[in-house]
Amino acid sequence: RDAAYLWWLTGEEKYGRTAAKVLDTYLQGVYYRDVPQDLNHGHQQTLVGMTSFEVIHEEIIPVLTECYDFLYDYMTAHYAGNMPLYASALKKMADVIIRNGVPHNNWDIIQARFIFAIALVLDENEAYEDGKGKGYYIDVVERDRSLRQWGLKILADYGFDETTGIWNESPGYSCNVVYDYTDFALMFDKYLGRDLTRDIPVIPQAVAATAQYCFPSGKIVGFGDTHPDFLPTAFFVNMIRNARHHGKKGQEEKFTAMLRCFNPGYASVQSQPRTDGNLRNLYPDEVLQIDTAIAPGRVGQYVSPTFYVPKVSWLVQRNGMEARSSLMYSLNGSEGNHQHANGLSVEFYGKGLTLGPDAGIGKAGYSGLDYHEYYSQFPSHNTVCVDGISAYPVMKSNHSFKLLHSYPEPSNAEERNLESADYFRGVCYSETYFLEPMTQADQTRLLSIVDAEDGGYYVDIFRSRKRDGGDVMHDYFYHNLGQ
Numbered sequence: 001r002d003a004a005y006l007w008w009l010t011g012e013e014k015y016g017r018t019a020a021k022v023l024d025t026y027l028q029g030v031y032y033r034d035v036p037q038d039l040n041h042g043h044q045q046t047l048v049g050m051t052s053f054e055v056i057h058e059e060i061i062p063v064l065t066e067c068y069d070f071l072y073d074y075m076t077a078h079y080a081g082n083m084p085l086y087a088s089a090l091k092k093m094a095d096v097i098i099r100n101g102v103p104h105n106n107w108d109i110i111q112a113r114f115i116f117a118i119a120l121v122l123d124e125n126e127a128y129e130d131g132k133g134k135g136y137y138i139d140v141v142e143r144d145r146s147l148r149q150w151g152l153k154i155l156a157d158y159g160f161d162e163t164t165g166i167w168n169e170s171p172g173y174s175c176n177v178v179y180d181y182t183d184f185a186l187m188f189d190k191y192l193g194r195d196l197t198r199d200i201p202v203i204p205q206a207v208a209a210t211a212q213y214c215f216p217s218g219k220i221v222g223f224g225d226t227h228p229d230f231l232p233t234a235f236f237v238n239m240i241r242n243a244r245h246h247g248k249k250g251q252e253e254k255f256t257a258m259l260r261c262f263n264p265g266y267a268s269v270q271s272q273p274r275t276d277g278n279l280r281n282l283y284p285d286e287v288l289q290i291d292t293a294i295a296p297g298r299v300g301q302y303v304s305p306t307f308y309v310p311k312v313s314w315l316v317q318r319n320g321m322e323a324r325s326s327l328m329y330s331l332n333g334s335e336g337n338h339q340h341a342n343g344l345s346v347e348f349y350g351k352g353l354t355l356g357p358d359a360g361i362g363k364a365g366y367s368g369l370d371y372h373e374y375y376s377q378f379p380s381h382n383t384v385c386v387d388g389i390s391a392y393p394v395m396k397s398n399h400s401f402k403l404l405h406s407y408p409e410p411s412n413a414e415e416r417n418l419e420s421a422d423y424f425r426g427v428c429y430s431e432t433y434f435l436e437p438m439t440q441a442d443q444t445r446l447l448s449i450v451d452a453e454d455g456g457y458y459v460d461i462f463r464s465r466k467r468d469g470g471d472v473m474h475d476y477f478y479h480n481l482g483q
Contacts, residue, residue: 016078035100164209223360
C-alpha cells in the first residue's frame with residue numbers, strides 16, 4: 001500500500017513495480033481460494049471471512065482497497081488481462097462478509113465499513129456480467145435485509161432507542177457504534193454527496209445522548225463489556241464536519257459547544273504537527289479548525305436528573321455535575337448486547353471518584369476465563385446473588401428490570417428548562433423490580449440521593465426473596481474504593 005501510494009505521489013516506476021507484484025499475487029490468491037470449512041459444522045462457519053476467523057477482523061480490506069485504488073492506473077496499463085480477476089476477488093471478499101457475520105449489533109456496521117471500502121474501488125454495475133458493482137454494494141450497505149447483513153437504516157431502527165437515542169449495547173461498544181455512524185455520515189458526504197443524517201435522523205440525537213454516560217468526573221459508566229474511561233469526543237468532530245458540509249449552523253454550534261466542553265484542549269492538540277512517520281502524513285486529511293467564537297457548553301446542559309433507557313435497561317440519577325461535590329448512581333440490568341449477568345447492579349459516585357465501580361470487561365476481555373467465571377457474573381457486580389447460584393446467559397441478554405417509580409420523572413436533556421433553579425433537586429429516588437431467573441427470586445431496589453452540605457448521601461434498600469420459598473442466602477456484593 002505504501003509503495004502504491006508513493007507511485008501515485010511520484011510516478012516513479014520502481015514503486016509501481018514493487019506494489020503491483022504483491023497486489024497481483026495477493027488478489028490472485030484470494031480469487032483461487034475459498035473460506036475455511038468448519039469440520040464440526042458449527043456456528044464458526046457463519047462468522048468466518050476470507051482472511052480471518054471472523055468477518056469483522058478483515059482488517060486487510062482498507063489497506064488492500066487503498067493499494068488497489070492508488071495503483072489502479074498502473075495495473076490497468078501493465079496487468080490489463082487480470083483486471084476482471086482482481087474485481088472478482090474483491091467482490092468475493094464482500095460477498096463472504098454479506099453471507100457471514102451478525103446483523104443486529106456492532107458487527108453489522110463493521111461489516112458495512114469493509115463492504116463500503118470495496119464498493120468505492122469497483123466500477124459501476126454495468127461493467128460486470130453479474131451486475132454487481134459499486135452501486136450494488138453501496139445499496140447493500142444502505143438497504144440490505146439479508147440474514148446476516150442489514151442496511152444502516154434498518155440497523156439504526158433496531159438498535160437505537162427512539163426516545164433517548166441510546167444504542168442497545170454496553171457503553172464501551174455503544175460509543176464505538178455512534179462514532180461509526182458519524183464516520184459513515186462523512187463518507188456519504190464525501191463519496192456520495194448525500195447527508196446520511198437526513199435518512200437516519202437519530203444520528204445527531206445519539207451523539208448528543210452519549211453525554212448521559214458521564215459521571216461528574218467526565219468518565220463514563222462501566223456496565224457490561226466496558227473499559228470505563230473519559231467520554232470520547234471524535235463523534236462531536238464528525239458532526240461539526242457534517243454540519244459545515246451541509247450548512248447546518250445550529251448543528252455546528254451545538255456540537256462545537258459539546259466538543260469544547262468535553263475536550264477543552266482539542267484545538268491545541270490538533271495544531272501540533274504529525275510526527276509519527278506515517279507516509280500518509282505527506283497528504284493528510286484536512287484538520288478541523290473549530291469556531292472558537294462558539295462558547296464551551298456546560299456539562300449540566302447535556303444530562304438529566306433522571307435518565308432511563310428501557311432498551312438497554314439502564315437508569316441514572318444525579319444531583320448535579322460538579323466533579324467533587326455531586327453524587328450520581330448508575331443502575332443497570334442486562335438488556336441488549338455485550339451485557340453481563342448482574343441482576344440489579346449499581347455504581348455509586350462521590351468525591352470525584354466512582355466509589356462503587358463496576359468491574360467492567362476486565363483486563364483479558366471476554367476471551368479469558370476470568371471474564372467467564374468472574375467479570376461477567378453476579379459476584380463482580382454491586383448486586384444481590386441468591387443461594388450462590390444466580391446467573392443467566394451473558395453477551396446478548398434479555399433480562400431487564402422494570403422501573404416502578406422515580407422522582408423526578410425520566411427526561412432527555414432537551415426536555416427540561418435549563419434555567420430552572422430546581423433542575424437538580426435536593427432529593428431524587430427510584431424503585432426498580434427484577435426477576436432473578438435462575439432462582440425465580442423477586443428483587444426490588446430502592447435508591448435515593450439526598451443532598452447535604454457539600455455533597456450528600458445515598459439510600460440503598462435491596463429486597464430479595466424466592467417466590468417458592470426455601471431461601472438459603474442472599475449475598476449482597478459491594479465493591480468500594482477507600483473507606
